[in-house]
Amino acid sequence: MEGFCFINKKERQEKICAIIRTNEVRTQKELRELLKNQGYDITLATISRDIQELKVRKEYSSNGVESYHLPNNVTEKSTIQKLQQYFSEAILSIEVSGVFVIIRTDPGNAKAIGYMMDSLEWKQLAGVISGDDNCLLLCKTESEAEKVKKKCLEIWGRGRN
Amino acid sequence: MEGFCFINKKERQEKICAIIRTNEVRTQKELRELLKNQGYDITLATISRDIQELKVRKEYSSNGVESYHLPNNVTEKSTIQKLQQYFSEAILSIEVSGVFVIIRTDPGNAKAIGYMMDSLEWKQLAGVISGDDNCLLLCKTESEAEKVKKKCLEIWGRGRN
DNA sequence: TATGAATAATAATTCAAT
DNA sequence: ATTGAATTATTATTCATA
Numbered sequence: 001m002e003g004f005c006f007i008n009k010k011e012r013q014e015k016i017c018a019i020i021r022t023n024e025v026r027t028q029k030e031l032r033e034l035l036k037n038q039g040y041d042i043t044l045a046t047i048s049r050d051i052q053e054l055k056v057r058k059e060y061s062s063n064g065v066e067s068y069h070l071p072n073n074v075t076e077k078s079t080i081q082k083l084q085q086y087f088s089e090a091i092l093s094i095e096v097s098g099v100f101v102i103i104r105t106d107p108g109n110a111k112a113i114g115y116m117m118d119s120l121e122w123k124q125l126a127g128v129i130s131g132d133d134n135c136l137l138l139c140k141t142e143s144e145a146e147k148v149k150k151k152c153l154e155i156w157g158r159g160r161n
Numbered sequence: 162m163e164g165f166c167f168i169n170k171k172e173r174q175e176k177i178c179a180i181i182r183t184n185e186v187r188t189q190k191e192l193r194e195l196l197k198n199q200g201y202d203i204t205l206a207t208i209s210r211d212i213q214e215l216k217v218r219k220e221y222s223s224n225g226v227e228s229y230h231l232p233n234n235v236t237e238k239s240t241i242q243k244l245q246q247y248f249s250e251a252i253l254s255i256e257v258s259g260v261f262v263i264i265r266t267d268p269g270n271a272k273a274i275g276y277m278m279d280s281l282e283w284k285q286l287a288g289v290i291s292g293d294d295n296c297l298l299l300c301k302t303e304s305e306a307e308k309v310k311k312k313c314l315e316i317w318g319r320g321r322n
Numbered sequence: 323t324a325t326g327a328a329t330a331a332t333a334a335t336t337c338a339a340t
Numbered sequence: 341a342t343t344g345a346a347t348t349a350t351t352a353t354t355c356a357t358a
Contacts, residue, residue, distance in 0.1 A: 008342095009341095009342070009343095027331085027332065027333090028332075028333065029331090029332075029333095042343095042344095043343075043344050043345075044332090044333075044334095044344095045333095045334080045335085045343075045344060045345075045346095046342085046343060046344075047333095048332095048333055048334055048335085049334085049335095049342090049343090051333085051334095052334080055221060057218075057219065057220065057221070058218065058219075059218060060216060060218070060232075071221070126290065126292055127289075127290025127291060127292065127297070128288075128290070129287065129288030129289070129290055129299055130288060131287060131288070136288070138290050138297075169324095170323095170324070170325095188349085188350065188351090189350075189351065190349090190350075190351095203325095203326095204325075204326050204327075205326095205350090205351080205352095206325075206326060206327075206328095206351095206352085206353085207324085207325060207326075208351095209350095209351055209352055209353085210324090210325090210352085210353095212351085213352080323358100324357105324358085325356100325357085325358080326355105326356090326357090326358105327354105327355090327356090327357105328353100328354085328355085328356100329352100329353080329354070329355095330351100330352080330353070330354085331350100331351080331352070331353085332349100332350080332351070332352085333348100333349080333350070333351085334347100334348080334349070334350085335346100335347080335348070335349085336345105336346085336347070336348085337344105337345090337346085337347090338343100338344095338345090338346100339342105339343085339344090339345105340341100340342085340343080
């Protein structure tokens with residue numbers, strides 16, 4: 001009678017993920033407040049259960065603050081999106097040379113991009129070396145290198161939309 | 162008057178780390194019991210504070226059970242030991258070719274070794290590429306490659322003792 | 323500063339209802 | 341099966357003491 005929004009379990013858990021992704025949520029009570037702000041009045045009992053089902057856990061952020069974080073397998077879902085973001089902001093060129101694909105980046109950005117490329121686990125990628133301003137993607141054959149370049153260009157293109 | 166063992170903070174925290182490393186500790190109360198078994202009677206208040214200082218956190222183990230885990234930087238202390246173990250069990254040869262050091266391994270072992278090599282953060286190592294049965298360590302100069310080979314051989318030698 | 327006892331805060335569970 | 345209210349369990353903090 002009092003709440004404005006009805007919500008089922010699936011939706012609710014998605015909301016919770018979204019909130020955790022974008023806020024530094026330190027307690028379940030805090031999470032409850034944030035949900036309430038969006039019109040969802042949910043008891044702490046339910047939130048506690050959702051937290052467990054989603055395998056959300058408290059971790060230390062880089063700033064040392066302890067807050068709830070999504071488990072890695074959920075975070076990974078957005079790797080492509082992060083990559084698009086990075087590509088659009090930091091990539092200067094993508095070129096092929098033999099079995100290598102060379103990605104030139106703004107200084108300091110290559111390691112992060114290399115790390116994400118690696119985490120994509122593309123089967124064509126035998127290995128990734130990252131320096132300060134470039135990544136070397138090693139493929140087993142030249143045609144695979146061409147394919148990897150193409151896939152990278154696609155992500156790059158999408159990121160710039 | 163009642164306890165058998167006196168212990169200072171540093172010792173106590175080391176004990177706690179050791180226990181957490183080797184047991185599936187699910188609560189601080191459980192940890193307290195384990196400490197008591199070893200003759201250390203410590204209040205939960207102190208344990209709670211130690212847990213925080215050590216940045217020990219609850220995480221999910223591979224079996225899905227939630228238990229206390231040491232932070233990564235502490236775990237890393239034993240990287241060299243793990244590497245020695247791996248080296249002694251899985252490495253076939255270590256050779257230099259120009260700016261590359263090539264480590265041949267038993268099939269399937271190169272990725273893990275490469276990952277650990279990378280985590281050593283040796284300043285001579287510009288990058289690591291791992292396939293299925295070999296790692297390519299990229300150095301900036303040939304003399305650095307020689308140095309890296311030497312350091313690897315030392316670890317290998319130690320591991321085989 | 324380090325600690326324990328008491329307390330407060332936080333989170334998980336039980337139990338009842340749907 | 342899902343949920344909330346009440347309860348219990350767990351963890352963090354306060355306050356006093358050394």
